[in-house]
Amino acid sequence: xxxxxxxxxxxxxxxxxxxxxxxxxxxxxxxxxxxxxxxxxxxxxxxxxxxxxxxxxxxxxxxxxxxxxxxxxxxxxxxxxxxxxxxxxxxxxxxxxxxxxxxxxxxxxxxxxxxxxxxxxxxxxxxxxxxxxxxxxxxxxxxxxxxxxxxxxxxxxxxxxxxxxxxxxxxxxxxxxxxxxxxxxxxxxxxxxxxxxxxxxxxxxxxxxxxxxxxxxxxxxxxxxxxxxxxxxxxxxxxxxxxxxxxxx
Amino acid sequence: xxxxxxxxxxxxxxxxxxxxxxxxxxxxxxxxxxxxxxxxxxxxxxxxxxxxxxxxxxxxxxxxxxxxxxxxxxxxxxxxxxxxxxxxxxxxxxxxxxxxxxxxxxxxxxxxxxxxxxxxxxxxxxxxxxxxxxxxxxxxxxxxxxxxxxxxxxxxxxxxxxxxxxxxxxxxxxxxxxxxxxxxxxxxxxxxxxxxxxxxxxxxxxxxxxxxxxxxxxxxxxxxxxxxxxxxxxxxxxxxxxxxxxxxxxxxxxxxxxxxxxxxxxxxxxxxxxxxxxxxxxxxxxxxxxxxxxxxxxxxxxxxxxxxxxxxxxxxxxxxxxxxxxxxxxxxxxxxxxxxxxxxxxxxxxxxxxxxxxxxxxxxxxxxxxxxxxxxxxxxxxxxxxxxxxxxxxxxxxxxxxxxxxxxxxxxxxxxxxxxxxxxxxxxxxxxxxxxxxxxxxxxxxxxxxxxxxxxxxx
Numbered sequence: 001x002x003x004x005x006x007x008x009x010x011x012x013x014x015x016x017x018x019x020x021x022x023x024x025x026x027x028x029x030x031x032x033x034x035x036x037x038x039x040x041x042x043x044x045x046x047x048x049x050x051x052x053x054x055x056x057x058x059x060x061x062x063x064x065x066x067x068x069x070x071x072x073x074x075x076x077x078x079x080x081x082x083x084x085x086x087x088x089x090x091x092x093x094x095x096x097x098x099x100x101x102x103x104x105x106x107x108x109x110x111x112x113x114x115x116x117x118x119x120x121x122x123x124x125x126x127x128x129x130x131x132x133x134x135x136x137x138x139x140x141x142x143x144x145x146x147x148x149x150x151x152x153x154x155x156x157x158x159x160x161x162x163x164x165x166x167x168x169x170x171x172x173x174x175x176x177x178x179x180x181x182x183x184x185x186x187x188x189x190x191x192x193x194x195x196x197x198x199x200x201x202x203x204x205x206x207x208x209x210x211x212x213x214x215x216x217x218x219x220x221x222x223x224x225x226x227x228x229x230x231x232x233x234x235x236x237x238x239x240x241x242x243x244x245x246x247x248x249x
Numbered sequence: 250x251x252x253x254x255x256x257x258x259x260x261x262x263x264x265x266x267x268x269x270x271x272x273x274x275x276x277x278x279x280x281x282x283x284x285x286x287x288x289x290x291x292x293x294x295x296x297x298x299x300x301x302x303x304x305x306x307x308x309x310x311x312x313x314x315x316x317x318x319x320x321x322x323x324x325x326x327x328x329x330x331x332x333x334x335x336x337x338x339x340x341x342x343x344x345x346x347x348x349x350x351x352x353x354x355x356x357x358x359x360x361x362x363x364x365x366x367x368x369x370x371x372x373x374x375x376x377x378x379x380x381x382x383x384x385x386x387x388x389x390x391x392x393x394x395x396x397x398x399x400x401x402x403x404x405x406x407x408x409x410x411x412x413x414x415x416x417x418x419x420x421x422x423x424x425x426x427x428x429x430x431x432x433x434x435x436x437x438x439x440x441x442x443x444x445x446x447x448x449x450x451x452x453x454x455x456x457x458x459x460x461x462x463x464x465x466x467x468x469x470x471x472x473x474x475x476x477x478x479x480x481x482x483x484x485x486x487x488x489x490x491x492x493x494x495x496x497x498x499x500x501x502x503x504x505x506x507x508x509x510x511x512x513x514x515x516x517x518x519x520x521x522x523x524x525x526x527x528x529x530x531x532x533x534x535x536x537x538x539x540x541x542x543x544x545x546x547x548x549x550x551x552x553x554x555x556x557x558x559x560x561x562x563x564x565x566x567x568x569x570x571x572x573x574x575x576x577x578x579x580x581x582x583x584x585x586x587x588x589x590x591x592x593x594x595x596x597x598x599x600x601x602x603x604x605x606x607x608x609x610x611x612x613x614x615x616x617x618x619x620x621x622x623x624x625x626x627x628x629x630x631x632x633x634x635x636x637x638x639x640x641x642x643x644x645x646x647x648x649x650x651x652x653x654x655x656x657x658x659x660x661x662x663x664x665x666x667x668x669x670x671x672x673x674x675x676x677x678x679x680x681x682x683x684x685x686x687x688x689x690x691x692x693x694x695x696x697x698x699x700x701x702x703x704x705x706x707x708x
Binding site for chain 1: 349351352353354377439440458459486487488489491508541542544545548595598599601604
C-alpha cells in the first residue's frame with residue numbers, strides 16, 4: 001500500500017524547522033505521527049455526542065481514516081504485536097472497525113479484556129448499548145492508548161454529567177496527558193449549560209453561542225450521581241439516546 | 250490602486266449587507282465589539298433567481314432575506330442596479346426530535362428558485378429535514394369600501410346598512426409578503442444537503458447523506474426514493490452522498506457526488522431506483538500525492554452543471570474540476586484553489602477545517618468559474634485564457650465603488666509587500682457560499698455574516 005518514505009505529512013512544516021536546529025529536537029518518527037493521527041481521529045469520533053446529530057459525512061471520513069491507519073498498522077505487523085502484548089488473544093481478523101461505545105468503568109477496573117475492535121458503526125447504527133457487555137474500545141490496545149481511553153471515558157462521564165463543554169482539542173489532549181482526575185474536574189469546572197457546537201469548539205472559536213436556543217431547550221440531562229457504577233448506568237442510558245441518533249426507525 | 254490587467258473582469262464593490270443582532274440581544278461581553286454577530290447571523294446559502302432580479306440568502310437562524318435589484322432610473326444613474334432588501338421572513342424554526350432526543354437545526358442549507366410563472370416568486374428552502382415552498386408576492390393595492398365591515402375591520406350592524414357599494418381597490422404602500430405554500434417533511438432520515446428543481450418545473454429532488462427523493466410540487470405527503478446507498482449493514486458504510494443536481498435541460502438526468510470523490514450520472518428512465526449509474530466519473534489517484542488525508546480532501550463538496558448542460562464542475566478541498574459529460578475517466582480541467590494548504594493538512598484536520606464544504610459557481614456564459622477560500626478570499630478561473638485571480642471580501646480595504654485589488658498568498662521565501670503568508674491566513678474567515686448573476690457580471694459573496702455584492706466595472 002503506502003510507502004513509508006512518502007508518508008511524512010502529519011507535522012506540517014515542523015520537520016523542516018526542526019531539521020535545521022542542529023538536531024536539538026528529534027523529528028517525530030513516522031509511527032509516532034501515525035499513532036498521533038489515530039488518537040486524534042478517535043477522539044474526534046467520540047466527541048460526536050451532542051445535542052444535534054453529528055455530521056455523517058465527517059464521521060464517515062474520520063472512520064475511513066482510522067480504518068486506513070489500522071490496516072497499515074496490521075501490514076506493518078505493529079498491530080499484531082501490540083494486540084498480542086496486551087490481550088494475548090486478539091486476532092487480527094477482528095480488525096475491521098472501531099467500537100465507540102462506552103465501557104463500564106467497573107469493567108475497566110476489573111481489567112476485563114477488550115477484544116481489540118468490535119463493530120465500529122455503533123456510532124452510526126443503533127445497536128443498543130446493553131449492560132456492561134458493550135465496550136468502548138477506542139483505539140489499539142497499546143497501554144498508553146488504554147489510558148487515553150479510560151481518560152476519555154472519564155471525560156465522557158463528566159461531559160454527560162455536566163452537559164456541555166467548550167474546550168479546544170489542545171486542552172483536551174493536555175488534560176489527557178496529565179491523566180489525573182483532578183485535572184479532568186478542572187477541565188469542566190467552568191462548564192456552563194449553554195448550547196455548544198462541535199465545530200466551533202474544535203476550531204477554538206469559543207465566543208460563538210447559539211442564541212435563542214438556551215431558553216427553549218432543556219439543558220442536557222445531567223444526572224448527579226456519586227458512585228462510578230451508577231454513573232455508568234445513567235450514562236449508558238444517555239448513551240442509548242445518543243446512539244439512537246442514527247438508528248433508522 | 251493595483252488592477253489586474255490579466256483577468257477579464259475587474260470587480261468593484263456595490264454593497265455590503267451585514268447581519269448583526271441588535272444591541273439589546275447581544276451577550277454582555279461583546280456589546281462593545283464592532284464585529285459582534287451571533288451564530289444565527291451566519292449566512293449559509295446564497296442564490297440568484299433565474300433573471301437575476303432577486304438574490305436570496307439563508308442563514309443559520311433559519312431566516313431568508315431576499316434582495317431585489319433596483320430598476321435603473323435616469324434620475325439616479327449612480328444607483329444603477331443596486332440591490333436592496335426586498336423581503337425577510339423566518340423560513341424554518343428549530344425543532345426537537347423527541348424520539349431521538351435530538352435537536353433539528355433551523356439552519357437553511359439550500360435555497361433554490363423556481364422559474365417565474367406569474368407575478369409571484371416561488372422558492373424552495375430547506376434545513377436538515379424539511380423542505381418548504383415559499384411564495385413571495387407583492388401587495389400594493391387593497392380593497393376599500395366593504396359593506397359588512399368598516400375600515401377597521403369591525404363588523405357593521407346589518408340593520409344599519411341602508412345601501413350597497415362595490416369595494417374599490419386603492420393603492421397602498423408596497424407590502425411584500427412571504428407565505429409557506431407547501432411543507433415537504435418526514436422524508437429524510439439523514440441530513441439534507443441538496444435540493445434541485447427539475448427542468449420540467451413539476452418535480453424537484455432532495456438529497457441527504459444516503460438517499461435522494463423525488464417530489465412533485467403539488468404532493469407533500471409522499472415522495473419517490475430514486476437513490477439509496479444505505480448499506481444493509483451500517484457497519485459497512487464508507488461513502489455518503491455529498492451533493493446532487495438535475496441536468497438543466499434533460500429532466501430525466503441528474504448527478505450526485507460522493508465523499509470518495511466520485512460523481513454518478515443517473516437516468517431516471519432506466520429504472521425506478523437509480524442505484525445503477527449510467528455514468529461514473531472518477532479520476533485515478535495520483536500516487537505521489539497519497540497521504541492519510543487523500544480520501545478526505547477528495548471528498549466532493551459541491552457539484553454543478555454548466556448552463557449549457559455539457560459539463561459538470563466539482564469542488565473538493567483543494568481543487569475545482571471541470572468534467573465533460575462524455576469523458577468519465579478524468580476531468581478536462583483542474584484548477585488549484587489553494588494548493589499551499591497541502592502541507593498543512595494535519596493542522597486543518599485537527600481544527601476540522603478540512604471538512605469545510607466550499608461551493609462553486611459558473612458565470613452565465615460558462616467561461617469563468619468561481620469558488621471561495623480562507624481569509625475571506627475567493628478565486629475566479631477563466632477557462633479560456635487559463636488566468637485566475639484571488640480577491641478578498643472585506644470591509645477594510647474597499648470603499649464603495651473601489652475596484653478590488655487582486656491578492657496573493659506567498660508560499661515561502663521572501664514575502665512581497667502586498668502578499669500574505671500562509672501562516673497569517675485566518676481560517677475562521679471562510680467563503681463557502683457564492684453566487685453569480687445568470688447573465689451579468691454581478692457576484693454575491695457570503696463572508697460569515699456579511700453579504701458582499703460586486704459588479705464588473707464596465708466603464
